[in-house]
Amino acid sequence: MRILWNEATSGPPEMAPVWQALREYFPRVARPDTEVVLRHLPVSGNYVRSLYTELLNNRAVVENAIAAEREGFDAVVLGCWADPLWEAREVVDIPVVGIGEAAMLLATTLGYKFAVITVAPGVVPTIALDLRLYGLEDRAISRPVRSLDPPSDLGLLVESVTNPERLLSNFERVARQCIADGAEVIVVGCGYYGPILTLHGYHEVPGTGVPVVDCSAAGLKLAEALVDLRRSTGLRKSTALFFRSPPREVLDRVRRAHGLEGTSGAP
Amino acid sequence: MRILWNEATSGPPEMAPVWQALREYFPRVARPDTEVVLRHLPVSGNYVRSLYTELLNNRAVVENAIAAEREGFDAVVLGCWADPLWEAREVVDIPVVGIGEAAMLLATTLGYKFAVITVAPGVVPTIALDLRLYGLEDRAISRPVRSLDPPSDLGLLVESVTNPERLLSNFERVARQCIADGAEVIVVGCGYYGPILTLHGYHEVPGTGVPVVDCSAAGLKLAEALVDLRRSTGLRKSTALFFRSPPREVLDRVRRAHGLEGTSGAP
Amino acid sequence: MRILWNEATSGPPEMAPVWQALREYFPRVARPDTEVVLRHLPVSGNYVRSLYTELLNNRAVVENAIAAEREGFDAVVLGCWADPLWEAREVVDIPVVGIGEAAMLLATTLGYKFAVITVAPGVVPTIALDLRLYGLEDRAISRPVRSLDPPSDLGLLVESVTNPERLLSNFERVARQCIADGAEVIVVGCGYYGPILTLHGYHEVPGTGVPVVDCSAAGLKLAEALVDLRRSTGLRKSTALFFRSPPREVLDRVRRAHGLEGTSGAP
Amino acid sequence: MRILWNEATSGPPEMAPVWQALREYFPRVARPDTEVVLRHLPVSGNYVRSLYTELLNNRAVVENAIAAEREGFDAVVLGCWADPLWEAREVVDIPVVGIGEAAMLLATTLGYKFAVITVAPGVVPTIALDLRLYGLEDRAISRPVRSLDPPSDLGLLVESVTNPERLLSNFERVARQCIADGAEVIVVGCGYYGPILTLHGYHEVPGTGVPVVDCSAAGLKLAEALVDLRRSTGLRKSTALFFRSPPREVLDRVRRAHGLEGTSGAP
């Protein structure tokens, strides 16, 4: 199967080591018959740490999802926690997976209470609101979303691809606070650090029995499962209420008004 | 005080009777010293009945909010339930009011359980998710957001400005079902029908003692209150976590990447 | 408009500086066309720090609300968190505002999670139960109501009118604990300290971006808004279930049995 | 043991058949070594179907509880759902039992979801708020408190003492609606009808397997249990926060201000 992996930035060259790492990562986590195509956004502010900057970014993210469907991809994974999962799911008929949703659902099968550790305080509201909308608060600890402290920056990110020491000491300090507050599972709240930790073979907070969920791997597995189920059982998203697309002609009209190609990929 | 009223469409001429009605309406509901400036969006698909079409619309809505601050307005009211309340609040320092939030908060002071009646099934998810994020589910009935049935269309909307009979019979049929399910207050889930009902003097489901909350009036009153409080007590939004704006230079950089004027109005 | 401000004590002379401060305060917070009339109770134990002592006090509070309606006031504000909001709202037709309800609703528009700081441990249960009944627990931090420590006493109260230093160091110590536990907004849980802080220009926990909500100002603004809405749109409380008054003849009979003037003000 | 049964009216003579029934009832439900003393209020409006009329009544109810402690009773049962349970519990050290709380707690041991059927719509808010404060909403059906329809009146009440037919057809019609909505247990929401149904041997909605909980019996059993536990294990109410009495001297001062005997019974 072919899966489009939507990366939520324009792919700035200073992050090249991360893109390289992701390209190494996908074949290690995907099934042999799964091809993962990494695609950046044509335009992006490359900053998802606020509700507003996400809003600006989200338009291009959904465009990628619509394009994926038109190009015959079997599924699309929105590769950032801040991505517009429900908006994309609404207008696209192929499976649309959010790595945050996938990771949190998976976490509930590994222990009773989970926590999410993300990269910066500015991402906390996004994830906290998603957690609430997903209805999973009872399975998370109090103050369920916490940030690396100090927050991640480009330096830490690129450095961690090859040398995770500074990342790990930061991550584990926060993780141990979560564990003290009742967390049995830690979810990595970032589509880059999940793969980076996996590439370094890191999957448990040492000595605690607490697994660390790589959100990107969780998202990829959910995408594969949804494609399988669609093929084998015909299962699709509900079009009854929340994820019902507007009529095609409305969609096309609205998109044209916003300067977007008039024909959406929705069936 | 001067309040910018953001209207969530491009102001299509076929809705001219509605714009005229709103212009009559504001002075009837605003305080004498409040000037309400109605402003449409420069670009809009004029369709808010889906999560996706809202996403496309929301960019321009926040632009209006940013412009309002720069132009010296005292507050901005987002005049549609589907508007990006928290995104705008994040990047703007003056009070930003959502008519849905305002109306539902107000409703909790008028009775114990409320319900929202909106214009079409496609708007239900937006409002239902907001209701959940606002934490007000315990104050609303089960299945708290319901739609006019049949849904509203342009014909009903324009007709209702002068003749509300068809609207009222539709609205009251749904309202009485809500009341049978425990609603003590009905909130009008549309920034047009709220004012239209008010202009017709309609404020209670006849014979039931159940008040009907005009969401636009609620929003305007909250805006006035927030401006008053800012002037008299200095009260502003929190910048501690959810509504904290990114740093100015980040905001400007992100906006430029998206083709928006480089200097935001945020302080 | 004319608003009766019900003060929940008999107005003991040793608190004269507070009464004087309130009289200075109202015109600063109210709109120019709003007249606020401060009225004490004819009889009071002057102690609201227990569920039981409130019960004794509440009879006179509702009498004041009934009298306000009969005397033609446009609204009544119950000026203490411990006041019988729903009981008064039930039997009075003009808007009845509780400063606690008003402040907590307002707080939800300024940040995601709020906390309340009140004057003494004995007031915590009252406010905590109200918070629960208002359905706002999801918008407040864990252990959402906390007390000044050491508790306030007459000395601190009167001193703070002119010199708030001791109050502020106490208040901020508690506030910073709330902020560490996730609070983005602090609500002042006392109808005296709210105005006192406002008169001293205090509206934010310094250096935190966390606003401090003066509950009395919030209550006054809600009262003004409700009066406006009643005049401009006809909006009134629901009489469907929770706030439905008993029939007038029953009310009169019951009141006479309790030695109260036989004719209530309820319409 | 000796238990004071606080009856929430002044004991009007037209209800004499009810008082007689209660006097027959207590020895049938109480343990042989339990003496139940029925005591009316010296003053009452004899109407508990509103939050406000209860407020007026509650003062005398707590006086009875305080008197019970002073007179050496082992416990006091507040014999009406509308009684001020927490206020009384706060200032009295002997066990204070509410029949509503007792019945709803008991109901949770008999099935998963319960419903309460009370006498009139005006009592619904009181019980619904108590249910919420007791934290038992998850164990009750949606719209958990319902009313006899038509509401009970004096005629039905007195008639039911000797002839329950009209009561039963009304009660069962409502009960079957509750059962259709998921109720596995029905709690009788009235301190008179509970005993009357018991005296008639009625304890299950016929043919449904759904037990009917006599709230008064539940309250009496909880009182006996609490007295037992106090004697055998020393168990008492918590004085840590919610049920902590104000200091004695404060209590006496407040009570005197309200014209009540200066010395409370609290230790």
Add this chain to the structure above:
Amino acid sequence: MRILWNEATSGPPEMAPVWQALREYFPRVARPDTEVVLRHLPVSGNYVRSLYTELLNNRAVVENAIAAEREGFDAVVLGCWADPLWEAREVVDIPVVGIGEAAMLLATTLGYKFAVITVAPGVVPTIALDLRLYGLEDRAISRPVRSLDPPSDLGLLVESVTNPERLLSNFERVARQCIADGAEVIVVGCGYYGPILTLHGYHEVPGTGVPVVDCSAAGLKLAEALVDLRRSTGLRKSTALFFRSPPREVLDRVRRAHGLEGTSGAP
């Protein structure tokens, strides 16, 4: 009345001091006319600190409950928090009491928020899940179930029968943390330590006003109350949904398949 007290182990001789203590305990807590028969399990792993080992144990526990009914006991108390309360209640018609359920329900009448202190981390999940299923989370503190630290072992248990010093210092250290987190009542989360503390006259965390609930006493009192109510009012469990027994012939067939005596005691 005669009550079977199901003890959840095979009664290993090294715990003889505990069995002796229980036998002294029952008459001190039970009513004079109540006979409590202590019965161990014929087979047990004598380890309830895991969901799995409980599962193995639970079969014999329900057998004891079925036998109790057949032998004419009036009620059965499951004497361990880990016991299969709802499974037993389903197939037995006499009252079946769980000491955990009884203690937590009772605790809600003594203060607003309770906590449970149990013997070891392995028991925490069992109790936490029960607390959630009972719907009582809102009446308990955050992280409501905590363990003695270090965990209890046989040495501590037997020693505490005669000398509770080491137990108390451990228990109180945990209890004071619970109190700091808002607990107003502490429930002893173990059917042995409850009685042991009672035998030592311990019923309050010293100096805090926080009562300590002996779960076994709570269970015994609930059993007595349920037997009383069944006799005086006819009240039984609901057979409507959750606690409805399979048909007798099915039950017998299933039991025979599992090598159990073919005739259950269920009516």
Add this chain to the structure above:
Amino acid sequence: MRILWNEATSGPPEMAPVWQALREYFPRVARPDTEVVLRHLPVSGNYVRSLYTELLNNRAVVENAIAAEREGFDAVVLGCWADPLWEAREVVDIPVVGIGEAAMLLATTLGYKFAVITVAPGVVPTIALDLRLYGLEDRAISRPVRSLDPPSDLGLLVESVTNPERLLSNFERVARQCIADGAEVIVVGCGYYGPILTLHGYHEVPGTGVPVVDCSAAGLKLAEALVDLRRSTGLRKSTALFFRSPPREVLDRVRRAHGLEGTSGAP
């Protein structure tokens, strides 16, 4: 990979068409490299429609899970909603999947609100309690678990393998009630009917846009994903609290006491 599929009965011959159907089904739903081994229980009452009969059954189910691990299976799927998911997960280190948990988690990605339709009223409590423990109530409709009506029996089950007409008319009648109550997704609450519907190509309630989730397919996909993740990222269950196995020597001792082979498969 090799997955053990635990079937929750002894495999009675009268159900042979079902076993045959399952054997046809697995290769259609599993990935080509997944081998699914169907295994019945050595002893079973073949009745899971009660909490008690499940308890009897669960011992053998966990034995199968333990055996699966010892025999080198990569994962075990508990093929019935009534299976002891957490007990098995606790003592087994390989992934243990419950079809109910898997299906309900999956359902949350397909629409906002789901409902479960199961085979008989006696299964409703099991599923309802699981739904509550999984923390998913906010994503399900009110009264989220409903039964075929009339309930399924052997005749309907076997008939449906070849002719699903009678099943479908029953299922759809209930499904449409769920949809009327807000369900956007229907989960098949039975490990037999899920596959049977899939084999008949049934995956949507006709004309509604509401997908029907085959729980068994969902379970199989989750098992494959967990095995993948364990291999590629090292991810395992948490051993921090809820799913922590007792020490090996304890486990062996307990199992021997219950007549089970002394050496468990847990590491």
